[in-house]
Each structure stands twice: as structure tokens, then as C-alpha cells.
Amino acid sequence: MIDKTKLITTLYELSLLLYPRDVKEMIEEFIKNVMTRFGFSYASIEIPLAGLKMSLPKNFSNGLHKISFEKKYFKLEFGRTKEIPVEYTNILEPLMDKLDQTLEFLILSELKRKLLENNEDVIILVDKNMIVKEMNKKAVELLGDLREKPIDRMWLNENVRLNGRYFYVSVYDLGFLKGIIAKDITEKVLLEIELKEREERLRKIVEIAPFAILIYKDWKFIYANKEAEKTSWIQEGRDNRKTRFRFTPSRLPRKD
Known part of the structure; x- marks a missing residue:
């Protein structure tokens, strides 16, 4: 009989x-x-997000009656040689809930500290339902404070465009949470776009030029514009290592 007052x-x-x-x-x-207090001779706990796994005493779990609890942040098991009263599960359940809540606070606080508030990357922690549990200063500046609110699943994609900016996204599985780190690559993307546009403009200018334009590499012509193609002696890919060229006043190349 359990003494309720003592319990x-x-x-x-x-x-x-x-x-x-x-x-x-x-x-x-x-x-x-x-x-x-409850006469257990063995206990084992695992807290994945804290990187903690502990057994007391170590390697002593065979032949025991056991009782276990699995919560959001931990798995805990107690054991003893004597049979464990069934009501122990209900008796200990509120304590396990409080332990889980305390671990949530400690783990999220530590993760937040590690986020490095001044990091230039956007860093967001979400649960399995895409509810934001934590975000760094850069993320708040970009998205507003979304803590305990849902976030668009587009942030699970590798490439994201938002408000005219481009982000390269990495997603990390942290157990009950996912870590989203988005690196702003806008300057790089805009530079690539500008280079492609310049290349396209240059290609068009070269194509419509009223004179022959050739690109010569490793003893071979690798490019000839339309005017150059009009000359019968141009063959792209032809080995020209024994041929020398000069341009006449008419701007058409001829062999020496």
C-alpha cells in the first residue's frame, strides 16, 4: 500500500x-x-539532441523488471529485480513531463546560443510540422518573428528566391527538429546573370559583324562568324599548325 502523503x-x-x-x-x-526513492537498481536514459546517453550503473540491465518512458526529448528506462507496481507508470508520468519540458528549455537555449546571432546566414529551427521553434537575428530581419508559427515549406528546397534575393539552403536533421541554414548568394547569382547577358550581347555583335572574326585555339579554328564562313578555306576543327594567315585590306584572310 502506497502512503499517499509520503508519495x-x-x-x-x-x-x-x-x-x-x-x-x-x-x-x-x-x-x-x-x-x-522508488527502489530501482538500474536506469538508462538517452537524450539525442543533447548528445547524452547514460546508464546507472553501467552495463547492468539483464534479468530485470523494467518500466520505460518515451517523451519528445528523451527515452528513459528504470529496472529492478523485484516486480514493479503497475501504478508506478502513472505516478511517475507527471515527473517525466516536467523533465521533458525542462530539457526542451535547456536544449533550445543551447541551440539558440550556438546559432551565433551575428551570423550572416539565415538560420531557422522547425519541428516536423514546420512550426518555427527558433530563428536567428538574420532570419527575423528577412521573415519577421515567426517563432511558434508555420513557415513555408519552400525553405526545404535547395534554392530559394525571396524579395529579389537568392538563397542556397541546407537542411539538417536534428532528431525532433530540422535546422535550416540559408546562405545569401544574391551577389553571385546576379553576377552570373550579368555575365551571361554580356556574353549573349557579344555573341550577337560578333555574329552580325561585317568582317570575319575567328577564334583560334590549339592550332585549330574553334569559331568563325558568318562573314568568316563565307571564305571557302575556313573549316572549323581543321589542323592549321602549318598555315600562317594575314589580312588583306579587303578584310578577308588569305594564306601566305
Whole structure:
């Protein structure tokens, strides 16, 4: 028979251990106290986003009765040789919810710190439903503050254009979250567009030029415009290493 008064006191005291601090320190103290209060001889926890996996004691899980909890940010298992009362699951559930909430705060705070607020890239953290959980200063400047709001799925594409700017996007799987990093490549894209436009204008000028224009590479003609093609001796790709050319006043090339 469980003493309800003692149980309430126990749960309250355990809940006081769940406050923002070093994740490993908090988890270790919390688990050890739960094991002592509820008579568990083994515990194992995994927190993927914190890169933490811990067993107390290490490598001692065979032949035990077990009880497990799986939340958003962790998987936790307790075990002991004696049978575990069924009601322990419901009794410990509120504590597990609080542990999950505390881990969410700690993990997101740490991720936010690592985002480097002054980073020139757009950095956004979203959950599986594309709800924004965190974003850096550059992202807020571009999109406004979208925390706890949905974001367009276009940000999962490799290339994004928005407000006249171009972005190259990388998406990282962080477990329960996705990290979106968008690098502004507008200057590079605009330069490429300008170079292509210049190349096209130059090509048109060369094509309609009233005189022969040739491009010569590795002893071969690789290009001849329309005026050059009118000369019967022009053959693109022909080996001309033994031939020398000069231009007459009529602007047509002839062999020496």
C-alpha cells in the first residue's frame, strides 16, 4: 500500500531537482534520486539532441523488471529485480513531463546560443510540422518573428528566391527538429546573370559583324562568324599548325 502523503512529498522533492542547469548534472542527480526513492537498481536514459546517453550503473540491465518512458526529448528506462507496481507508470508520468519540458528549455537555449546571432546566414529551427521553434537575428530581419508559427515549406528546397534575393539552403536533421541554414548568394547569382547577358550581347555583335572574326585555339579554328564562313578555306576543327594567315585590306584572310 502506497502512503499517499509520503508519495506527494517525494514527487514534490523530485520535481525541485528539475531546473535549468547543466543537462548531465541535472539528469544524473534526478535519476539517482528516483532510483533511491522508488527502489530501482538500474536506469538508462538517452537524450539525442543533447548528445547524452547514460546508464546507472553501467552495463547492468539483464534479468530485470523494467518500466520505460518515451517523451519528445528523451527515452528513459528504470529496472529492478523485484516486480514493479503497475501504478508506478502513472505516478511517475507527471515527473517525466516536467523533465521533458525542462530539457526542451535547456536544449533550445543551447541551440539558440550556438546559432551565433551575428551570423550572416539565415538560420531557422522547425519541428516536423514546420512550426518555427527558433530563428536567428538574420532570419527575423528577412521573415519577421515567426517563432511558434508555420513557415513555408519552400525553405526545404535547395534554392530559394525571396524579395529579389537568392538563397542556397541546407537542411539538417536534428532528431525532433530540422535546422535550416540559408546562405545569401544574391551577389553571385546576379553576377552570373550579368555575365551571361554580356556574353549573349557579344555573341550577337560578333555574329552580325561585317568582317570575319575567328577564334583560334590549339592550332585549330574553334569559331568563325558568318562573314568568316563565307571564305571557302575556313573549316572549323581543321589542323592549321602549318598555315600562317594575314589580312588583306579587303578584310578577308588569305594564306601566305
